[in-house]
Every structure is written in C-alpha cells, then in structure tokens.
Amino acid sequence: MPFRFRLTVPLAHLLLLFVEIISIYTVEYTSLKGNSNIKKTLVQCANSASHTKGTYLGAQHKRIANRRGRKRANVAVAHTILIICYFMIKNGTRYKDLGPDFFDKRNKDGIVKRSIKRLDNPVLP
Numbered sequence: 001m002p003f004r005f006r007l008t009v010p011l012a013h014l015l016l017l018f019v020e021i022i023s024i025y026t027v028e029y030t031s032l033k034g035n036s037n038i039k040k041t042l043v044q045c046a047n048s049a050s051h052t053k054g055t056y057l058g059a060q061h062k063r064i065a066n067r068r069g070r071k072r073a074n075v076a077v078a079h080t081i082l083i084i085c086y087f088m089i090k091n092g093t094r095y096k097d098l099g100p101d102f103f104d105k106r107n108k109d110g111i112v113k114r115s116i117k118r119l120d121n122p123v124l125p
Contacts, residue, residue, distance in 0.1 A: 039078075046077035056098040057081070063103060 050061035057077050065073035
C-alpha cells in the first residue's frame with residue numbers, strides 16, 4: 001500500500017466508506033454501514049465531479065467507470081475526495097488539481113507501446 005494511503009485508511013474506516021477485504025486470491029472493496037450522511041454527500045460530490053471536464057476527478061471517474069461501472073467509480077472518486085480533504089486539512093493547503101492528463105503523464109511508455117501496437121496491427125472493418 002503506498003505511503004499516502006496508509007495515513008488515510010483509518011479515516012476511511014472511521015467513516016466506513018470502504019473496507020478492504022483481503023482473501024488469498026483477490027482484494028475486494030466493499031462499503032459498510034457508517035455515517036450515511038457523509039457517505040451520501042461524498043458520493044453526490046463524486047457524481048458531480050464526474051461530470052466536470054478537464055479535471056483530475058473527471059478523468060479518474062471516466063477511467064474507472066470504463067472498467068468497473070458508474071456506481072463503483074462514484075465510490076472510488078468519493079474516496080479520493082476524502083483523501084484530498086484529509087490532506088488539505090492536515091497540511092493547511094489549497095486544492096491543486098492534477099489535470100485530466102495526469103494518468104497519461106504517469107504512464108507515457110505504456111501509452112507509446114500500446115499506440116505502436118495498435119498501428120502495427122490495424123483492425124480491419
């Protein structure tokens with residue numbers, strides 16, 4: 001688990017936004033009963049953030065929703081908002097958006113390899 005998430009896991013467990021269930025083969029995340037008002041508010045904020053264009057949260061929602069579905073993506077973005085709020089309060093800083101191309105910048109080599117592979121093997125209609 002990356003360093004920045006180790007600090008926020010107790011906060012997420014406190015609100016019971018997500019709980020990590022580790023079995024032998026997979027890691028699953030489930031949502032339990034917790035502070036329902038905060039959970040609803042965070043998921044509503046995540047839903048609103050998913051409709052914004054040109055933001056990190058919008059890009060994250062789109063990326064997760066393509067693989068796992070809209071509702072799970074909303075919970076994942078709600079968890080990200082919770083992490084952002086925690087660090088803003090802890091460090092006394094303002095929110096700085098990472099931008100919609102954050103994921104592309106992070107994995108440039110993979111994108112180049114995937115694009116070359118797609119150009120070498122075009123799909124015929």
